[in-house]
Amino acid sequence: QPSSGSHQTLKEPSKPQRVMVIGGDGYCGWATALHLSNKGYEVAIVDSLVRRLFDHQLGIDSLTPIHSIHNRLRCWKSLTGKTIELYIGDICDFEFLSETFKLFEPDAVVHFGEQRSAPYSMIDRSRAVYTQQNNVTGTLNVLFAIKEFREQCHLVKLGTMGEYGTPNIDIEEGYITITHNGRTDTLPYPKQASSFYHLSKVHDSNNIAFTCKAWGIRATDLNQGVVYGVRTDETEMHEELCNRFDYDGVFGTALNRFCVQAAVGHPLTVYGKGGQTRAFLDIRDTVQCVELAIANPAQPGEFRVFNQFTEQFSINDLATLVTKAGEKLGLNVQSISVPNPRVEAEEHYYNPKHTKLVELGLKPHILSDSLLDSLLNFAIKYKDRVDTKQIMPSVSWRKIGVKTRTIAA
């Protein structure tokens, strides 16, 4: 039983101390857990490790070698003297989640623990349903656990910029003020998600907003852009702490895949026209943003939404940047267009706002720098581990069917 003295922070919500990182064995969660531990927070990781199972099932692997969560945490302890508690289990199992809440007594929960790949959710019917059940039920359970066991606990929930889609007007941070037939109201920003994964995040946002209103939950929804990069201050302290780097057609994002393609001399695979524009940020900014959200919590009953990204690029922009950076490193980089496996606009207006985290103090990294020191350099360093069969897209938005598919590379 931890001494209740350490929980006085509940009365000073501006400085929560005990942070539960759900999904803390994953890409963003691992970097965040170490960062918060380093900054003096008491951290617990909650994770079912199901993401490692997906990799086995799909026959894919991180470019960087990653260690078991148990060894990662032992290494962290021996380097820094800091303990990160570990709870292995599925948050869809409410009995498990209740126990973790009772034992750890979090002041903030950072919830990364979802199936997070759009292509994964479009492989077949059972993965589509799994994605929505896993994500929606997990988040509902977290909301109930907070209501029942830690009413003052601040929920920091990872959403995605993909929830908004590509409307033909500016994208605001969560809400939009609409004047219509002479009356005005501020309403949730209309969402147009375009995969079962992105839709699961929209469902989550709607569920969380309701519980803030009905139960007084305090929540921050971080609509995150596409995260890139491997390095954070903590993960580079030891190779056993190294973060994952996905480059396959299911979990790898366009930018990661371009870097790997550049490193192995494969042409960059641009989907369709390449005018698709998205929001991006460095993993070092993810951990900063999450810390800023925790340090400046939402008020009871507040459903706060931040657009968490630093720059925006089209796919063609990315190809150009990777080509240029590759040249600096002596690589000769080509691009090709491949048929777009997704259903998405390939040319569109895109102007999402992202001032709230900057106002809280975010100091952004810049992609053109990161390419050289946290992306291409890793791709080159580990290029012997590249499995080129994983590079091409393997999932089609239109061809998804009801039969369970085995999509080994």
Add this chain to the structure above:
Amino acid sequence: QPSSGSHQTLKEPSKPQRVMVIGGDGYCGWATALHLSNKGYEVAIVDSLVRRLFDHQLGIDSLTPIHSIHNRLRCWKSLTGKTIELYIGDICDFEFLSETFKLFEPDAVVHFGEQRSAPYSMIDRSRAVYTQQNNVTGTLNVLFAIKEFREQCHLVKLGTMGEYGTPNIDIEEGYITITHNGRTDTLPYPKQASSFYHLSKVHDSNNIAFTCKAWGIRATDLNQGVVYGVRTDETEMHEELCNRFDYDGVFGTALNRFCVQAAVGHPLTVYGKGGQTRAFLDIRDTVQCVELAIANPAQPGEFRVFNQFTEQFSINDLATLVTKAGEKLGLNVQSISVPNPRVEAEEHYYNPKHTKLVELGLKPHILSDSLLDSLLNFAIKYKDRVDTKQIMPSVSWRKIGVKTRTIAA
């Protein structure tokens, strides 16, 4: 194997013939299945009968005596010579749903088959999660079944006016044109649902909209108001066809409960201030609306939204109307205010549009007439069956917890 000749309607989508009614043993579904059968459609009912199980579990019952689905269908056949096919099973079981699609080959699916009570979804955590899983997964399965087995099939999906909440601007039918910072787009109308049930409908709408875009599904989302009344032309043909009438605190709507309260001399229980305003329609208009939607199907890829209601009233308006109608029938009706178990605005602007179904030909019934010939008269006829312990609200939006509750009357 039905002759494929009868399926030429697929090429003339304006007159689909084979209609699958999911949830056809329920209140709206039963009236709709009989109505469509009467009008010459080939009808199949798909239902797990889980709603009858909820009644057993909660210790509640329909005011009107209802017969087994098997006897209902035998009675219909003997009265009219018409066969309604019956498939008993859970649409969350995709193997079952696939079989029904392959056997019946629907041209239209009317999907009523969800857990449809807001209070039910707020009883405890497990019912909240059940409601979202049952409704979201069921609808996902229907979408996959259409894509895989009946690409041209028109999905007519029951949503609710409650998806919109009570914004301070006019409510449009599904979409709103927004001009923002000098640019204009037409976007999904922002939703603010206020129970896990209503949220499940928002999730469904978002999922369906995506599949219309990605797969070319043709869908009509009927955002239905609160349905009242027992009588339809078909159900009154024989007492074995009688529809259900819910008046309990979980499945009964305010209007039904007021009628039963008036009939047994219990004061009408107004939640809070009674300024809550909602949209309403007669069950005879529900069956008309669904037929109009089927007869005028959405185009491939179109996600069409109709607001399906005819009049709007505040709770206080309803109490006044029931009091007046009761007086005509010789009843002395009182009202009391009870603490509002829900979290909702008790005074608010409310102006939802509902012209699209009228344009298609809807001829509305009027509540003040229906009270006398389809509501109060039934409440009085069956008043000896009233269980007064079921009349008061038993579920609180704020007190919902994680322990499984047995809320017997």
